[in-house]
Amino acid sequence: MKKFAACFILFMTLAGPAWAAGMTRAQYQKNLIYNKNALPEGWRYHSGYNLWRLQRGLPVNRNTYKMYARDRAWHNNMRRNHRIEAIAMNAADWTVQEIALFLKQNQDLFRFHPAGWED
Numbered sequence: 001m002k003k004f005a006a007c008f009i010l011f012m013t014l015a016g017p018a019w020a021a022g023m024t025r026a027q028y029q030k031n032l033i034y035n036k037n038a039l040p041e042g043w044r045y046h047s048g049y050n051l052w053r054l055q056r057g058l059p060v061n062r063n064t065y066k067m068y069a070r071d072r073a074w075h076n077n078m079r080r081n082h083r084i085e086a087i088a089m090n091a092a093d094w095t096v097q098e099i100a101l102f103l104k105q106n107q108d109l110f111r112f113h114p115a116g117w118e119d
Contacts, residue, residue, distance in 0.1 A: 039065060048072070 023031070032038050043049065044060055049068045058064045103110065 028038075028041070032040065039062060040046075043065050046065075049065055052068050052071070053060065053064055058067075
């Protein structure tokens with residue numbers, strides 16, 4: 001048994017890097033689909049992440065990147081799912097602009113006369 005253990009340890013030290021070799025880029029991209037914990041390449045240097053992190057005073061680590069990804073997804077989802085409110089607010093802006101234009105064109109009709117009309 002000792003001889004087997006010694007041979008196994010020797011084999012693992014010599015062949016360790018061969019069986020534990022790094023994966024190719026294609027394998028890494030494929031694993032990103034299935035492994036939700038894997039971060040994209042260069043996540044530390046992503047400009048949006050760095051700006052988001054500096055605004056909040058957070059350090060660079062895996063947890064803050066995941067927070068950034070969740071926050072970005074939430075904001076994108078809010079923009080996508082609330083299009084009706086955006087259209088309604090746009091219509092309200094047009095209404096305010098039309099009222100402002102009407103008041104500007106007819107400002108002589110809306111003068112304040114505290115003592116009545118002047119002739």
